[in-house]
Each structure stands twice: as structure tokens, then as C-alpha cells.
Amino acid sequence: MTAADAPLPDLSEAKRSSLTPHAPLRRITVLVNPLSGSTGPHAAEQAEALLADYAVEAEVRRLTDGRFEPQIEAALADEPDLLVVLAGDGTARAAAGLAGPRGPLVAPLPGGTMNMLPKALYGTTDWRAALKVALEEGEPLDVVGGEVDGHPFYCVAILGSPALWAPAREAVRVRKFSLAWQYARRALRRAFSGRIRYSLDGGPRTSAEALALISPLISKALEEDDGLEAAAMSPVDAAEAFRLAYHALTSDWRHDPAVRTRKIRRAEVTARSRIPAVLDGESVLLTHHSRVRFRSKAFRALAPRPPAEADSV
Template sequence: MTTTQSRPPIRHVEVVVNPLSGSAGPNAKAEAEAILEARGVKARVSTPEDGVVACLQRAIDAGPDLLAVVAGDGTARCAAEMSGPDGPLVAPLPGGTMNMLPRQLYGERDWRAALEEILDAGVVKSVSGGEVDGKMFFVAAILGAPAHWAEAREAVREGRMWLAVQRARRAMRRAFTGRLRYALDGGKMRKTEALTLMCPLVSTIMENDADFLEATAVDPASARDIFRLGFHAAVGDWRAAPSVEVDKCRYGAVWAGGRIPAILDGEPQRLSRTAQIKFRPNAFRALVPEVL
């Protein structure tokens, strides 16, 4: 569920910046420092020189009131997951390419405007999410063979077009080679080519305070359909995929013959052969603008 809470004082801010990510900009570190200095806030701005997780952990260990991230989707998801409901407030600012979670929290604001606004008059929002195979997601997840298209998308994003073509061909070869079995909320086992899970934050059929995930089983009838599904999964247009069957769930499980390819909040992952699904009503606390 997603609810607004009273705002605590913001005295200490930790910021993690990746100046090489999609929309952060090469001067992001200096710009963030200037914004914080202008407001007289105790702050430290760090870059992930020795890895994202280590950098985020140091920031969290410093005990800030707010952890702000100016980076890509993977870092935004990681910051929210590591902070959890009992850690610092999180501001996953739009510093990447797709900005799946930041767009839901900050709209079309760039990261500078969003940071200034939440420091001046932000409100606390408790954000729900989902968990699959022990990994969190806060916007949407897609499980199954179409997730292989994320690897092609990553190559396109890096400007490696020949690699993108190779990965697209491999994704097509993998179509229909390994169907999923799944069960939701203790129901009967079903088969599908792909299963998408959408959080209340982004679902078009649920309110923000809903207490379940939207589950969409997608069973394409042809290679053309699976191509379309892979494309829509890669660009984040989850509900535009063909052959859709919509359900909802608070828990479930999914099985496959091998490790399950997945996309969690726009980032490719590899899950176990058997993965548990859970709805998390209070996944983390975000600092957001008062009016989106």
C-alpha cells in the first residue's frame, strides 16, 4: 500500500551519484553539493568508485535522514531495497535512462528540480512493492523467456548495435523453449510463457493503497506475439502485450525447468528455478513532492 505520512526533520543527507548514468550529467556531483549547501544541510555526495552496493551501504551506515540517489534503475531499486521500511527516507531521483521508479514518484521533473522541491517541502510516502526469489521490485517484474529481450535493450542503450542484434536473435531462439508454471494465493497451478507482476504504484487497475499485486499471465500464440511482448517489456509498456490474462495476488510461486530470466524494475535478473512471490505492503519510505 502507498500512503502519505508526516515529514520528519531533514538534517543529514547522503547522496549517491553516478555521473555516467543516462540523465545524471557529468557535473551531477557538484550540482548536488551546491543544492544541499544552499540549504545549509549536512550532506555528503559520493560516487560508486568501488561498486554500487558498497557505496550505498556506507551511505546507509552513516545514519542519514535521507538517502538520495541520482543514478539508473538498478541503483534506485537497490537503494530502496537496502533501506527498507525501517531505514532512511529514500529519494530515487531520475538519473538513469528509463527511470521507471523515479517517474512514478517525481513525474517528469529532472533530478535537480525534484531534489530542490523535496528538500524545501517534501512529504513522506510509504511505498509498497513486490518480492520474487528474495529480490524486491517496486514498479513491475516480468518473468519468463521474453525477459531475454532486456539483454538486447541493454546493448542498444550502450550503443553496441551488433551485440544487440545477436542478443535479439538469441532471445528469439529461446521463445517457447521453457514455459513457466505458477500458482497464486494458493490457487491451482497454471502454465504460461510469461508472468508479469505490477505494483499498486503503477497498476492501471488498482488504487495506490491496494494491498496486492496485479498479476498478468501472457501466453503468446506465435513468435510474432513473443517479439511484441519482449518489446513492450523492454520499454516498460507492460499492459500493451498480447494474449493477456489479468489476476491479482498477495503471494505465489513460479517454477521452470531452469533458472528463470526476469526483469525487475527495468533491470535484467536471473532467478532460481523455483521462486516465491510476495506482496510487501510497506517496502520503503520515499520523500516526494507534495503535489505530483
């Protein structure tokens, strides 16, 4: 047989991108909500095309109208090695919470509005770049977090009327200043509608305008993954409220003199009416008596090792 008659080599495998050596990835399920904040109507097809570059068995499922929780549970029941979620902030939180510490690895991609958790894990708001980083550089990462009345959070929970400042700050980040001002005005109108009372680690009750619980995943103050950073916001008058709102929009509000911080593992928060909150970018209305607890191992993410850990190896 001459060289001309020899079969051509199969280059399909050679062209494929390399998967991370840190986790066995044979079966991947991708959940896509095409209607969420930043995914787009063709996200499912784009995800299928991207995954075709890797030697994995991949299935892309579009989330349909109705409750997403049963659809997430059905995907988890199939026991994939990795569950990829391209949807809004609330859906990403729900998937991570349902997977839990014993479930499959989860890759929550930036497909929502604020994308706090994806940005904390992957450092980007481009879901394609985040997926590529997860597949090629990811390692199993035990993500710590917190829980408020059964609602999980992995970055930050803000309880109280200033919870509405979080959407305002995000609007500033994307330079939607008119929308940011609308959010800020709405938050300030409610700033004195009712203070909350809170107790940290069983200590005495104290009142504040709001309480923020910040996970070690994003906290600049916590050096160990053994608790939450609690930040109480207590403006005493309208002038301080405007200053705190300004800091919430433009800088690190924890540096404001009206904010007090400490490390905690549990908290109780009460108010005369239901408590508005923002959990990892999603607005939630809690009961008038809510309990917060720290979770040392909330779920397992597939993400690159944090720089500080990588430097210490």
C-alpha cells in the same frame, strides 16, 4: 553610527530555497555513481552546488569501483534524515531495500537507463528537477512493492524470456529504433526456449511465456495498495508472440488478448532452467524455482503526494 556605517544584512539565508515542511531535513547524504546511465562525470559537483541553496548539512559521496552494497550500508549507518541516490536502476533498488521501512527517507533520482522508480515517484527523468521537487514538496511516502527471492522491486517484475522486451520498449521511448529492434529480435529468439509454470496465491499451477508482477505504484488496474497485479503472457504461436512484442514496444501490453491479469499477494514460478527477469528496469537471472511476495511497506520515500491523494484532502 550612520546608515553608511551599519553592517550589511546577511542575505545568505534569504536567498536559500525553502525546504518541505512535511519532513525534518537536517542531514542529507547523497550517493553518486558518475559512471551510471545518465548522471555524467560532474554530477557530484552539480549536486553539491544544488544542495548549497538549502539550509541543510549535506554530504556528497562518490560510489567507487567494487560492490556498492557496503558503501550504501555505511551511508545508512551514519543515520541521515534523507539518503539521496543518483545512480543506476539496480543501485536505487538496492538502497531502497537496505533502508527498508524503518530506515531513513530515500530519494532515488533518475540516474540509470530506464529509471522506472524515479519516474514513478517524481514524474521526470531530470535528476536535478526530481531532487528539487523532493526537497521542496516531498512528504514521507510508504512505498509498497514486491520481492522475488530476496530481490526487491517497487514498480514491475517481469519473469520469463519476454523480460528482454522491457529494454526494447525503453529504446523505443528514447527513439533508438535500431537498438530497440536488436532487443526485440533477441527476445523473440528466446520466446519459445522454455515456458514457465506459476501458481498464484497457492492456486493451481499454470504455464505461460512470462509473468509480470506490477506494483500499485504504477498499476492502472489496482485501486488499493493491498496486492500486486499479476499479468500472465501466453502467446500460443509465433504470430501472437510478434503481436505481443509489438504491444510491449508501443502500447499497454496488458490490453493484449494473450495477457490475463488478477490481483495477488504471493506467487511461485518454476522453470527447467534459471529464469530471466527484469526488476524495475534491471536484468536479473533468478533460480529455476522462485517465490514472489507482496510487501505492504517496503521503504519510505521523500516524494510529492500522488495527485489522487492530494485531490482527496
